[in-house]
Amino acid sequence: MSNSLLRTDKEIAEIYTRHSKTVYRVCFAYMKNPADTEDAVQDTFFQLIKSGPAFESEEHEKAWLIRTASNICKDVLRHWWRRRENIEDFHDLQSPEEIETDDVFQAVMDLPDKYKAVVYLYYYEGYTSVEIAGILKKPPSTVRYYLHDARAILKERLGDDFNEER
Numbered sequence: 001m002s003n004s005l006l007r008t009d010k011e012i013a014e015i016y017t018r019h020s021k022t023v024y025r026v027c028f029a030y031m032k033n034p035a036d037t038e039d040a041v042q043d044t045f046f047q048l049i050k051s052g053p054a055f056e057s058e059e060h061e062k063a064w065l066i067r068t069a070s071n072i073c074k075d076v077l078r079h080w081w082r083r084r085e086n087i088e089d090f091h092d093l094q095s096p097e098e099i100e101t102d103d104v105f106q107a108v109m110d111l112p113d114k115y116k117a118v119v120y121l122y123y124y125e126g127y128t129s130v131e132i133a134g135i136l137k138k139p140p141s142t143v144r145y146y147l148h149d150a151r152a153i154l155k156e157r158l159g160d161d162f163n164e165e166r
Contacts, residue, residue, distance in 0.1 A: 007052060016045060019062055022125065023069045029109055029120050030073035040076060044069040063135045066125070070117055070136070107157050115150035118143055 007015075020041065027040040047068050055061040108119050117136060121127045129147065133140040 007049070012045075012049060015048065015061060015065075018058065019065050020045075022062065023065050025124065026066055026069045026117075026120065027073055029116055030070070030077065030113070032109065036076065040069060040073050043072045047072070063131070066121065067135050067137075074113075104154075104158065107154055110157075111150055111153060115146050115153065118146040119150045119154075122147060 023041050023044050024037060027037045027044070028034075031037045031040055044065060048065065053064060055064065108116060108123075111119060118132055121132045121135065122129065127135065129143045130140050132138075133143045136143070
């Protein structure tokens, strides 16, 4: 890992290659449509280039990108113009092939935002509750509480299809 704040085009391309799919999935979880997702991914990597943070490891790099992507998406969704848009306008948009949209994934995407990010990071990205707490800047007990509540919601919505592994 380079500790330099200035990165070459090659280093940026390598980071993008390593983490673009993860960042895309995180953004898609919030934005729910390909166009806004792609904008958020672009903004995330722009922030990487602009701010040039030094990373201790690839895991630190990934955590920074996830946190930045989450914050960018939340900012976009909080913007006054978004509140004027009708979500039904986006209903017919298809998700790209790289996003698996089985029933369980769809149920996770339908969770309230506070649960969605935690469940995604835990089950899809493999982070522990302590790591998620660090990424989302929340106490570990809150993350565990969110996971508990989200599991109950998913179990209710999915019934027999819900298989809690981990």
